[in-house]
Amino acid sequence: MSDLNRLTIAAARDxxxxxxxxxxxxxxxxxxxxxxxxxxxxxxxxxxxxxxxxAVAADERIRQGRAAPMTGIPVGIKDVFCVKGVPAQAGxxxxxxxxxxxxxxxxxxxxxxxxVMLGKLNQDEFAMGSTNESSCYGPAVNPWKAEDGRALTxxxxxxxxxxxxxxxxxxxxxxxxxxxxxxxxxxxxxxxGLKPTYGRVSRWxxxxxxxxxxxxxxxxxxxxxxxxMLGAMASADxxxxxxxxxxxxxxxxxxxxxxxxxxxxxxxxxxxxGMPADIxxxxxxxxxxxxxxxxxxxxxxxxxxxxALPAYYVIAPAEASSNLARYDGVRYGHRARLGQGDxxxxxxxxTRAEGFGPEVQxxxxxxxxxxxxxxxxxxxxxxxKVRALIKRDFDLAFADGIDAILAPATPSAAFPLGSxxxxxxxxxxxxxxxxxxxxxxxxxxxxxxVGQDARGLPxxxxxxxxxxxxxxxxxxxxxxxxxxxxxxxxDRWW
Amino acid sequence: MSIxxxxxxxVAHLARIAVEDAGLPALARELNGILHFMEQxxxxxxxxxxxxxxxxPLRLKRREDVVTTGGMPDKILSxxxxxxxxxxxxxxxxE
Numbered sequence: 001m002s003d004l005n006r007l008t009i010a011a012a013r014d015x016x017x018x019x020x021x022x023x024x025x026x027x028x029x030x031x032x033x034x035x036x037x038x039x040x041x042x043x044x045x046x047x048x049x050x051x052x053x054x055a056v057a058a059d060e061r062i063r064q065g066r067a068a069p070m071t072g073i074p075v076g077i078k079d080v081f082c083v084k085g086v087p088a089q090a091g092x093x094x095x096x097x098x099x100x101x102x103x104x105x106x107x108x109x110x111x112x113x114x115x116v117m118l119g120k121l122n123q124d125e126f127a128m129g130s131t132n133e134s135s136c137y138g139p140a141v142n143p144w145k146a147e148d149g150r151a152l153t154x155x156x157x158x159x160x161x162x163x164x165x166x167x168x169x170x171x172x173x174x175x176x177x178x179x180x181x182x183x184x185x186x187x188x189x190x191x192x193g194l195k196p197t198y199g200r201v202s203r204w205x206x207x208x209x210x211x212x213x214x215x216x217x218x219x220x221x222x223x224x225x226x227x228x229m230l231g232a233m234a235s236a237d238x239x240x241x242x243x244x245x246x247x248x249x250x251x252x253x254x255x256x257x258x259x260x261x262x263x264x265x266x267x268x269x270x271x272x273x274g275m276p277a278d279i280x281x282x283x284x285x286x287x288x289x290x291x292x293x294x295x296x297x298x299x300x301x302x303x304x305x306x307x308a309l310p311a312y313y314v315i316a317p318a319e320a321s322s323n324l325a326r327y328d329g330v331r332y333g334h335r336a337r338l339g340q341g342d343x344x345x346x347x348x349x350x351t352r353a354e355g356f357g358p359e360v361q362x363x364x365x366x367x368x369x370x371x372x373x374x375x376x377x378x379x380x381x382x383x384x385k386v387r388a389l390i391k392r393d394f395d396l397a398f399a400d401g402i403d404a405i406l407a408p409a410t411p412s413a414a415f416p417l418g419s420x421x422x423x424x425x426x427x428x429x430x431x432x433x434x435x436x437x438x439x440x441x442x443x444x445x446x447x448x449x450v451g452q453d454a455r456g457l458p459x460x461x462x463x464x465x466x467x468x469x470x471x472x473x474x475x476x477x478x479x480x481x482x483x484x485x486x487x488x489x490x491d492r493w494w
Numbered sequence: 495m496s497i498x499x500x501x502x503x504x505v506a507h508l509a510r511i512a513v514e515d516a517g518l519p520a521l522a523r524e525l526n527g528i529l530h531f532m533e534q535x536x537x538x539x540x541x542x543x544x545x546x547x548x549x550x551p552l553r554l555k556r557r558e559d560v561v562t563t564g565g566m567p568d569k570i571l572s573x574x575x576x577x578x579x580x581x582x583x584x585x586x587x588x589e
Binding site for chain 2: 198199309321343356364367370424429
């Protein structure tokens with residue numbers, strides 16, 4: 001078999017089971033692909049020795065007939081996950097040199113299932129960003145290009161994960177999604193990205209950005225792969241008190257392709273001003289695909305949608321300002337060189353000024369401001385009340401019999417690196433307009449590639465499901481995937 | 495509401511991030527831009543709405559109040575920029 005790195009998880013699993021391929025061969029194919037893809041800047045810490053060791057163990061496990069669905073599958077891990085002994089910087093200079101002494105629950109679950117670790121993937125610093133440009137490693141680059149040949153952003157914050165999956169450097173990757181950081185990069189790269197329900201997947205060992213919004217999920221080539229990988233990542237976890245004590249269903253078994261009689265809502269508030277015609281047309285096509293499959297598509301209203309972005313940009317920085325207080329130059333990572341007579345406060349201030357990039361500094365300071373005496377009620381508490389109203393909008397829609405919601409994933413296709421004005425952060429925040437509502441409400445959402453724009457760049461749609469009903473959501477996404485028949489791949493230029 | 499340079503300096507200090515005086519006007523401008531964006535929230539009627547504290551109605555998990563981990567000072571200190579004799583070392587805190 002050739003081009004083993006291009007396989008899906010499902011195809012590789014079946015080939016491994018039949019003995020047509022070994023985990024060592026699969027892993028070698030990915031390592032070779034990674035070796036040749038330096039221009040994408042997707043893998044920022046490679047672990048070839050660990051990969052080889054894990055692949056050998058996976059082959060032995062398969063030989064003994066003890067394989068799990070992810071056994072022998074080579075994956076990339078977003079830098080934000082702690083993997084014991086492997087650098088974890090969350091894309092930040094302040095964590096330079098940090099090698100965790102412990103393992104995140106998600107990665108432990110993947111290793112327990114026999115998955116193979118290829119290395120760590122690029123991301124925006126502390127997952128704050130939508131372009132990958134806030135990474136201390138420099139941005140990952142989208143494998144897709146438009147005709148003008150300019151380098152495009154793979155999106156963010158899980159841009160390295162999306163680029164790696166789209167370029168077949170790994171079979172699948174982990175991502176995290178606080179305001180759209182799995183779904184937006186998936187849409188920009190023609191891949192599938194699933195943000196599970198808040199609490200479906202443990203946050204233990206995932207470097208925190210905004211704890212009430214962060215959720216890890218799979219980034220894959222197909223919906224089926226997302227189902228397989230979510231099953232391996234999810235678990236109840238006593239180490240994370242917000243992780244739900246729920247059994248993990250067999251998500252793959254739920255992929256029947258039958259959505260007859262399901263009610264799909266199209267929120268009229270998502271028809272925003274200035275939405276490109278391509279995206280609008282894609283949305284209508286997606287609705288028709290679900291209708292053709294026997295679903296009933298109805299217009300719904302989520303009246304507080306407009307306020308999701310400003311609420312998010314109060315709540316997430318507030319949580320970030322307290323989560324990131326731990327980076328003080330004492331326990332791990334970077335410490336600034338101190339001058340004669342500098343005290344401990346100088347150490348903190350210099351360390352954080354040197355270690356954090358501009359966007360992280362901005363969000364930490366905004367968070368500090370909205371939590372400070374006199375502004376807590378005006379900003380933070382008000383935002384949390386608006387958040388309750390946003391969640392109520394969804395609750396009412398679901399109570400009204402809506403099974404899932406169909407919306408665009410992003411307001412545009414991938415755009416050139418360097419094209420967002422770094423001095424106008426609000427402009428960048430608008431990227432999250434369709435994705436951020438789910439994080440506030442804690443709901444699961446999945447981005448599925450459905451079409452291409454006039455320049456040939458991939459476009460995705462997003463399905464939003466009921467809490468903890470990822471199995472149903474994945475089944476709906478499968479129908480969309482099959483109807484869309486998106487098979488395009490980027491031409492290799494790297 | 496709008497942030498002056500003095501307030502920007504105060505916020506930077508509260509956040510323990512050193513900002514040069516020359517950087518304060520730009521910082522104040524950026525923070526004001528973001529706060530202006532947030533002011534849309536004032537349009538929403540939140541009368542009688544409780545602030546949302548969590549997304550799942552699950553009761554916070556309880557466990558027995560016992561020691562479950564510990565006894566690994568070497569691991570805890572292994573990533574420290576400066577560790578000495580089993581402690582984190584920092585510049586002098588008290589005169």
